[in-house]
Amino acid sequence: MTDGNVDMSRRAFLGAAAGGAAVAATSGTAAAQTEEPDFGGYLDGVDGGYEDLRGQSEVTIEVGAEGNGGALAFAPAGVWIDPGTTVTWEWTGExxxxxxxxxxxxxxxxxxxxxEAGTTYEYTFEEGDAGITKYHCAPHEALGMLGAVAVGGDVPTVEVGGGGGGASLPQVPDSAKALGVATTFAMIATLGLAYFFMKYGGDYDIQE
Known part of the structure:
Protein backbone atom coordinates (compact mmCIF):
# COMPACT_ATOMS: atom_id res chain seq x y z
CA MET A 1 0.00 0.00 0.00
CA THR A 2 1.53 3.34 -1.06
CA ASP A 3 1.20 6.63 0.81
CA GLY A 4 -0.81 8.03 -2.11
CA ASN A 5 -3.33 5.24 -1.84
CA VAL A 6 -3.60 5.69 1.92
CA ASP A 7 -4.30 9.41 1.44
CA MET A 8 -6.93 8.64 -1.21
CA SER A 9 -8.60 6.13 1.09
CA ARG A 10 -8.64 8.61 3.95
CA ARG A 11 -10.11 11.34 1.81
CA ALA A 12 -12.79 9.04 0.46
CA PHE A 13 -13.76 7.89 3.94
CA LEU A 14 -13.84 11.43 5.31
CA GLY A 15 -16.08 12.47 2.43
CA ALA A 16 -18.47 9.65 3.25
CA ALA A 17 -18.36 10.58 6.94
CA ALA A 18 -19.17 14.20 6.18
CA GLY A 19 -22.05 13.11 3.98
CA GLY A 20 -23.39 10.87 6.73
CA ALA A 21 -23.16 13.70 9.25
CA ALA A 22 -25.03 16.01 6.88
CA VAL A 23 -27.79 13.44 6.43
CA ALA A 24 -28.04 13.00 10.19
CA ALA A 25 -28.22 16.75 10.71
CA THR A 26 -30.95 17.02 8.09
CA SER A 27 -32.90 14.22 9.78
CA GLY A 28 -32.61 16.06 13.09
CA THR A 29 -34.01 19.21 11.51
CA ALA A 30 -36.93 17.29 10.07
CA ALA A 31 -37.56 15.70 13.46
CA ALA A 32 -37.86 19.18 14.98
CA GLN A 33 -41.18 19.53 13.21
CA THR A 34 -44.09 19.04 15.53
CA GLU A 35 -47.83 19.60 15.72
CA GLU A 36 -50.05 22.35 17.05
CA PRO A 37 -53.83 22.38 17.44
CA ASP A 38 -55.68 23.58 14.37
CA PHE A 39 -57.79 26.45 15.65
CA GLY A 40 -59.43 26.81 12.24
CA GLY A 41 -57.93 30.24 11.57
CA TYR A 42 -59.57 31.73 14.67
CA LEU A 43 -56.25 33.08 15.98
CA ASP A 44 -54.77 34.12 12.65
CA GLY A 45 -53.29 37.60 13.01
CA VAL A 46 -54.02 37.64 16.74
CA ASP A 47 -51.29 38.61 19.21
CA GLY A 48 -50.60 36.67 22.39
CA GLY A 49 -48.81 33.56 21.14
CA TYR A 50 -49.37 29.85 21.61
CA GLU A 51 -48.07 27.38 24.23
CA ASP A 52 -48.30 23.63 24.61
CA LEU A 53 -49.02 23.30 28.33
CA ARG A 54 -49.99 19.65 28.47
CA GLY A 55 -48.69 17.98 31.61
CA GLN A 56 -49.54 20.96 33.80
CA SER A 57 -52.49 20.79 36.19
CA GLU A 58 -52.82 24.57 36.50
CA VAL A 59 -52.38 27.19 33.77
CA THR A 60 -52.57 31.00 33.92
CA ILE A 61 -53.58 33.25 31.02
CA GLU A 62 -53.10 37.02 31.21
CA VAL A 63 -56.11 39.18 30.37
CA GLY A 64 -55.09 42.57 29.01
CA ALA A 65 -51.59 41.62 27.88
CA GLU A 66 -49.82 43.86 25.37
CA GLY A 67 -50.95 43.19 21.82
CA ASN A 68 -53.50 43.93 19.10
CA GLY A 69 -52.69 47.65 19.18
CA GLY A 70 -52.78 48.05 22.96
CA ALA A 71 -53.21 45.96 26.11
CA LEU A 72 -55.84 43.99 24.22
CA ALA A 73 -54.57 40.41 24.17
CA PHE A 74 -54.88 37.15 26.02
CA ALA A 75 -51.42 35.71 26.69
CA PRO A 76 -50.96 33.04 25.64
CA ALA A 77 -53.87 33.38 23.24
CA GLY A 78 -53.75 29.69 22.31
CA VAL A 79 -53.02 26.82 24.69
CA TRP A 80 -53.09 23.02 24.55
CA ILE A 81 -53.91 21.32 27.84
CA ASP A 82 -54.93 17.97 29.30
CA PRO A 83 -58.43 17.20 30.61
CA GLY A 84 -58.59 18.04 34.31
CA THR A 85 -56.44 21.17 33.94
CA THR A 86 -57.63 24.33 35.70
CA VAL A 87 -57.13 27.49 33.68
CA THR A 88 -57.01 30.81 35.53
CA TRP A 89 -57.48 34.04 33.60
CA GLU A 90 -55.79 36.88 35.50
CA TRP A 91 -56.43 40.56 34.71
CA THR A 92 -53.41 42.86 34.27
CA GLY A 93 -55.45 46.01 34.85
CA GLU A 94 -54.44 47.38 31.44
CA GLU A 116 -59.23 45.87 38.12
CA ALA A 117 -55.77 44.27 38.20
CA GLY A 118 -55.64 40.92 39.97
CA THR A 119 -59.18 39.90 39.06
CA THR A 120 -59.33 36.21 38.26
CA TYR A 121 -61.67 33.75 36.59
CA GLU A 122 -61.17 29.97 36.79
CA TYR A 123 -62.48 27.08 34.76
CA THR A 124 -61.49 23.40 34.97
CA PHE A 125 -61.63 21.67 31.60
CA GLU A 126 -62.92 18.11 32.05
CA GLU A 127 -63.23 15.21 29.63
CA GLY A 128 -66.57 16.57 28.44
CA ASP A 129 -64.77 19.71 27.24
CA ALA A 130 -62.37 17.78 25.01
CA GLY A 131 -61.76 19.47 21.68
CA ILE A 132 -61.39 23.14 20.83
CA THR A 133 -62.92 25.96 22.88
CA LYS A 134 -62.84 29.45 21.38
CA TYR A 135 -63.47 32.57 23.44
CA HIS A 136 -63.18 36.35 23.29
CA CYS A 137 -63.37 39.60 25.24
CA ALA A 138 -66.79 41.06 24.42
CA PRO A 139 -65.76 44.76 24.36
CA HIS A 140 -62.64 44.10 22.26
CA GLU A 141 -63.56 41.11 20.09
CA ALA A 142 -63.43 43.21 16.91
CA LEU A 143 -59.90 44.36 17.83
CA GLY A 144 -58.59 40.79 17.96
CA MET A 145 -58.82 40.00 21.67
CA LEU A 146 -59.46 36.31 21.08
CA GLY A 147 -58.33 33.09 22.72
CA ALA A 148 -58.61 29.35 22.22
CA VAL A 149 -58.04 26.25 24.34
CA ALA A 150 -57.35 22.79 22.90
CA VAL A 151 -58.18 20.01 25.36
CA GLY A 152 -56.94 16.42 25.10
CA GLY A 153 -55.21 14.46 22.38
CA ASP A 154 -58.15 14.07 20.01
CA VAL A 155 -58.04 17.53 18.44
CA PRO A 156 -57.31 18.54 14.82
CA THR A 157 -53.66 19.50 14.38
CA VAL A 158 -51.35 21.14 11.86
CA GLU A 159 -47.64 20.52 11.33
CA VAL A 160 -45.22 23.28 12.17
CA GLY A 161 -41.44 23.46 12.10
CA GLY A 162 -39.07 25.54 14.18
CA GLY A 163 -41.69 27.74 15.76
CA GLY A 164 -45.32 28.04 16.64
CA GLY A 165 -47.96 30.58 15.90
CA GLY A 166 -46.91 32.73 18.81
CA ALA A 167 -44.36 33.81 21.33
CA SER A 168 -42.99 30.46 22.40
CA LEU A 169 -41.65 27.46 20.61
CA PRO A 170 -43.76 24.29 20.61
CA GLN A 171 -42.51 21.34 22.54
CA VAL A 172 -40.79 18.57 20.60
CA PRO A 173 -42.62 15.21 20.79
CA ASP A 174 -40.88 12.28 22.47
CA SER A 175 -40.53 10.49 19.12
CA ALA A 176 -38.62 13.45 17.70
CA LYS A 177 -36.39 13.58 20.78
CA ALA A 178 -35.57 9.88 20.41
CA LEU A 179 -34.72 10.35 16.74
CA GLY A 180 -32.50 13.29 17.65
CA VAL A 181 -30.59 11.17 20.18
CA ALA A 182 -30.18 8.39 17.61
CA THR A 183 -28.88 10.72 14.91
CA THR A 184 -26.45 12.35 17.35
CA PHE A 185 -25.10 8.92 18.31
CA ALA A 186 -24.71 8.01 14.64
CA MET A 187 -22.78 11.22 13.98
CA ILE A 188 -20.41 10.57 16.91
CA ALA A 189 -19.79 6.98 15.79
CA THR A 190 -19.14 8.07 12.21
CA LEU A 191 -16.69 10.79 13.23
CA GLY A 192 -14.95 8.35 15.57
CA LEU A 193 -14.37 5.93 12.71
CA ALA A 194 -13.13 8.81 10.57
CA TYR A 195 -10.52 9.67 13.19
CA PHE A 196 -9.41 6.04 13.39
CA PHE A 197 -8.94 5.80 9.64
CA MET A 198 -7.10 9.13 9.53
CA LYS A 199 -4.66 7.97 12.21
CA TYR A 200 -4.07 4.38 11.13
CA GLY A 201 -5.08 4.30 7.48
CA GLY A 202 -7.90 2.32 5.97
CA ASP A 203 -6.97 0.87 2.56
CA TYR A 204 -5.31 -2.54 2.80
CA ASP A 205 -5.38 -3.47 -0.89
CA ILE A 206 -1.99 -4.67 -2.10
CA GLN A 207 -0.72 -2.48 -4.95
CA GLU A 208 1.50 -4.05 -7.64
Missing part, protein backbone atom coordinates in the same frame (compact mmCIF):
# COMPACT_ATOMS: atom_id res chain seq x y z
CA UNK A 95 -56.52 48.09 28.35
CA UNK A 96 -59.80 48.93 30.02
CA UNK A 97 -62.55 46.51 31.01
CA UNK A 98 -62.23 42.90 29.79
CA UNK A 99 -64.10 39.65 30.19
CA UNK A 100 -63.94 36.04 29.02
CA UNK A 101 -66.88 34.82 26.94
CA UNK A 102 -67.08 31.53 25.04
CA UNK A 103 -67.64 31.68 21.29
CA UNK A 104 -67.66 27.90 20.90
CA UNK A 105 -67.00 24.89 23.12
CA UNK A 106 -66.88 24.94 26.93
CA UNK A 107 -69.20 27.27 28.84
CA UNK A 108 -66.83 30.12 29.65
CA UNK A 109 -68.47 33.23 31.13
CA UNK A 110 -66.60 35.51 33.49
CA UNK A 111 -69.39 38.07 33.71
CA UNK A 112 -69.40 41.80 33.01
CA UNK A 113 -66.17 43.42 31.82
CA UNK A 114 -63.86 44.53 34.64
CA UNK A 115 -60.62 46.51 34.63
Missing amino acids: GGGHNVVASEGASLESGAPVA
Whole structure:
Protein backbone atom coordinates (compact mmCIF):
# COMPACT_ATOMS: atom_id res chain seq x y z
CA MET A 1 0.00 0.00 0.00
CA THR A 2 1.53 3.34 -1.06
CA ASP A 3 1.20 6.63 0.81
CA GLY A 4 -0.81 8.03 -2.11
CA ASN A 5 -3.33 5.24 -1.84
CA VAL A 6 -3.60 5.69 1.92
CA ASP A 7 -4.30 9.41 1.44
CA MET A 8 -6.93 8.64 -1.21
CA SER A 9 -8.60 6.13 1.09
CA ARG A 10 -8.64 8.61 3.95
CA ARG A 11 -10.11 11.34 1.81
CA ALA A 12 -12.79 9.04 0.46
CA PHE A 13 -13.76 7.89 3.94
CA LEU A 14 -13.84 11.43 5.31
CA GLY A 15 -16.08 12.47 2.43
CA ALA A 16 -18.47 9.65 3.25
CA ALA A 17 -18.36 10.58 6.94
CA ALA A 18 -19.17 14.20 6.18
CA GLY A 19 -22.05 13.11 3.98
CA GLY A 20 -23.39 10.87 6.73
CA ALA A 21 -23.16 13.70 9.25
CA ALA A 22 -25.03 16.01 6.88
CA VAL A 23 -27.79 13.44 6.43
CA ALA A 24 -28.04 13.00 10.19
CA ALA A 25 -28.22 16.75 10.71
CA THR A 26 -30.95 17.02 8.09
CA SER A 27 -32.90 14.22 9.78
CA GLY A 28 -32.61 16.06 13.09
CA THR A 29 -34.01 19.21 11.51
CA ALA A 30 -36.93 17.29 10.07
CA ALA A 31 -37.56 15.70 13.46
CA ALA A 32 -37.86 19.18 14.98
CA GLN A 33 -41.18 19.53 13.21
CA THR A 34 -44.09 19.04 15.53
CA GLU A 35 -47.83 19.60 15.72
CA GLU A 36 -50.05 22.35 17.05
CA PRO A 37 -53.83 22.38 17.44
CA ASP A 38 -55.68 23.58 14.37
CA PHE A 39 -57.79 26.45 15.65
CA GLY A 40 -59.43 26.81 12.24
CA GLY A 41 -57.93 30.24 11.57
CA TYR A 42 -59.57 31.73 14.67
CA LEU A 43 -56.25 33.08 15.98
CA ASP A 44 -54.77 34.12 12.65
CA GLY A 45 -53.29 37.60 13.01
CA VAL A 46 -54.02 37.64 16.74
CA ASP A 47 -51.29 38.61 19.21
CA GLY A 48 -50.60 36.67 22.39
CA GLY A 49 -48.81 33.56 21.14
CA TYR A 50 -49.37 29.85 21.61
CA GLU A 51 -48.07 27.38 24.23
CA ASP A 52 -48.30 23.63 24.61
CA LEU A 53 -49.02 23.30 28.33
CA ARG A 54 -49.99 19.65 28.47
CA GLY A 55 -48.69 17.98 31.61
CA GLN A 56 -49.54 20.96 33.80
CA SER A 57 -52.49 20.79 36.19
CA GLU A 58 -52.82 24.57 36.50
CA VAL A 59 -52.38 27.19 33.77
CA THR A 60 -52.57 31.00 33.92
CA ILE A 61 -53.58 33.25 31.02
CA GLU A 62 -53.10 37.02 31.21
CA VAL A 63 -56.11 39.18 30.37
CA GLY A 64 -55.09 42.57 29.01
CA ALA A 65 -51.59 41.62 27.88
CA GLU A 66 -49.82 43.86 25.37
CA GLY A 67 -50.95 43.19 21.82
CA ASN A 68 -53.50 43.93 19.10
CA GLY A 69 -52.69 47.65 19.18
CA GLY A 70 -52.78 48.05 22.96
CA ALA A 71 -53.21 45.96 26.11
CA LEU A 72 -55.84 43.99 24.22
CA ALA A 73 -54.57 40.41 24.17
CA PHE A 74 -54.88 37.15 26.02
CA ALA A 75 -51.42 35.71 26.69
CA PRO A 76 -50.96 33.04 25.64
CA ALA A 77 -53.87 33.38 23.24
CA GLY A 78 -53.75 29.69 22.31
CA VAL A 79 -53.02 26.82 24.69
CA TRP A 80 -53.09 23.02 24.55
CA ILE A 81 -53.91 21.32 27.84
CA ASP A 82 -54.93 17.97 29.30
CA PRO A 83 -58.43 17.20 30.61
CA GLY A 84 -58.59 18.04 34.31
CA THR A 85 -56.44 21.17 33.94
CA THR A 86 -57.63 24.33 35.70
CA VAL A 87 -57.13 27.49 33.68
CA THR A 88 -57.01 30.81 35.53
CA TRP A 89 -57.48 34.04 33.60
CA GLU A 90 -55.79 36.88 35.50
CA TRP A 91 -56.43 40.56 34.71
CA THR A 92 -53.41 42.86 34.27
CA GLY A 93 -55.45 46.01 34.85
CA GLU A 94 -54.44 47.38 31.44
CA GLY A 95 -56.52 48.09 28.35
CA GLY A 96 -59.80 48.93 30.02
CA GLY A 97 -62.55 46.51 31.01
CA HIS A 98 -62.23 42.90 29.79
CA ASN A 99 -64.10 39.65 30.19
CA VAL A 100 -63.94 36.04 29.02
CA VAL A 101 -66.88 34.82 26.94
CA ALA A 102 -67.08 31.53 25.04
CA SER A 103 -67.64 31.68 21.29
CA GLU A 104 -67.66 27.90 20.90
CA GLY A 105 -67.00 24.89 23.12
CA ALA A 106 -66.88 24.94 26.93
CA SER A 107 -69.20 27.27 28.84
CA LEU A 108 -66.83 30.12 29.65
CA GLU A 109 -68.47 33.23 31.13
CA SER A 110 -66.60 35.51 33.49
CA GLY A 111 -69.39 38.07 33.71
CA ALA A 112 -69.40 41.80 33.01
CA PRO A 113 -66.17 43.42 31.82
CA VAL A 114 -63.86 44.53 34.64
CA ALA A 115 -60.62 46.51 34.63
CA GLU A 116 -59.23 45.87 38.12
CA ALA A 117 -55.77 44.27 38.20
CA GLY A 118 -55.64 40.92 39.97
CA THR A 119 -59.18 39.90 39.06
CA THR A 120 -59.33 36.21 38.26
CA TYR A 121 -61.67 33.75 36.59
CA GLU A 122 -61.17 29.97 36.79
CA TYR A 123 -62.48 27.08 34.76
CA THR A 124 -61.49 23.40 34.97
CA PHE A 125 -61.63 21.67 31.60
CA GLU A 126 -62.92 18.11 32.05
CA GLU A 127 -63.23 15.21 29.63
CA GLY A 128 -66.57 16.57 28.44
CA ASP A 129 -64.77 19.71 27.24
CA ALA A 130 -62.37 17.78 25.01
CA GLY A 131 -61.76 19.47 21.68
CA ILE A 132 -61.39 23.14 20.83
CA THR A 133 -62.92 25.96 22.88
CA LYS A 134 -62.84 29.45 21.38
CA TYR A 135 -63.47 32.57 23.44
CA HIS A 136 -63.18 36.35 23.29
CA CYS A 137 -63.37 39.60 25.24
CA ALA A 138 -66.79 41.06 24.42
CA PRO A 139 -65.76 44.76 24.36
CA HIS A 140 -62.64 44.10 22.26
CA GLU A 141 -63.56 41.11 20.09
CA ALA A 142 -63.43 43.21 16.91
CA LEU A 143 -59.90 44.36 17.83
CA GLY A 144 -58.59 40.79 17.96
CA MET A 145 -58.82 40.00 21.67
CA LEU A 146 -59.46 36.31 21.08
CA GLY A 147 -58.33 33.09 22.72
CA ALA A 148 -58.61 29.35 22.22
CA VAL A 149 -58.04 26.25 24.34
CA ALA A 150 -57.35 22.79 22.90
CA VAL A 151 -58.18 20.01 25.36
CA GLY A 152 -56.94 16.42 25.10
CA GLY A 153 -55.21 14.46 22.38
CA ASP A 154 -58.15 14.07 20.01
CA VAL A 155 -58.04 17.53 18.44
CA PRO A 156 -57.31 18.54 14.82
CA THR A 157 -53.66 19.50 14.38
CA VAL A 158 -51.35 21.14 11.86
CA GLU A 159 -47.64 20.52 11.33
CA VAL A 160 -45.22 23.28 12.17
CA GLY A 161 -41.44 23.46 12.10
CA GLY A 162 -39.07 25.54 14.18
CA GLY A 163 -41.69 27.74 15.76
CA GLY A 164 -45.32 28.04 16.64
CA GLY A 165 -47.96 30.58 15.90
CA GLY A 166 -46.91 32.73 18.81
CA ALA A 167 -44.36 33.81 21.33
CA SER A 168 -42.99 30.46 22.40
CA LEU A 169 -41.65 27.46 20.61
CA PRO A 170 -43.76 24.29 20.61
CA GLN A 171 -42.51 21.34 22.54
CA VAL A 172 -40.79 18.57 20.60
CA PRO A 173 -42.62 15.21 20.79
CA ASP A 174 -40.88 12.28 22.47
CA SER A 175 -40.53 10.49 19.12
CA ALA A 176 -38.62 13.45 17.70
CA LYS A 177 -36.39 13.58 20.78
CA ALA A 178 -35.57 9.88 20.41
CA LEU A 179 -34.72 10.35 16.74
CA GLY A 180 -32.50 13.29 17.65
CA VAL A 181 -30.59 11.17 20.18
CA ALA A 182 -30.18 8.39 17.61
CA THR A 183 -28.88 10.72 14.91
CA THR A 184 -26.45 12.35 17.35
CA PHE A 185 -25.10 8.92 18.31
CA ALA A 186 -24.71 8.01 14.64
CA MET A 187 -22.78 11.22 13.98
CA ILE A 188 -20.41 10.57 16.91
CA ALA A 189 -19.79 6.98 15.79
CA THR A 190 -19.14 8.07 12.21
CA LEU A 191 -16.69 10.79 13.23
CA GLY A 192 -14.95 8.35 15.57
CA LEU A 193 -14.37 5.93 12.71
CA ALA A 194 -13.13 8.81 10.57
CA TYR A 195 -10.52 9.67 13.19
CA PHE A 196 -9.41 6.04 13.39
CA PHE A 197 -8.94 5.80 9.64
CA MET A 198 -7.10 9.13 9.53
CA LYS A 199 -4.66 7.97 12.21
CA TYR A 200 -4.07 4.38 11.13
CA GLY A 201 -5.08 4.30 7.48
CA GLY A 202 -7.90 2.32 5.97
CA ASP A 203 -6.97 0.87 2.56
CA TYR A 204 -5.31 -2.54 2.80
CA ASP A 205 -5.38 -3.47 -0.89
CA ILE A 206 -1.99 -4.67 -2.10
CA GLN A 207 -0.72 -2.48 -4.95
CA GLU A 208 1.50 -4.05 -7.64
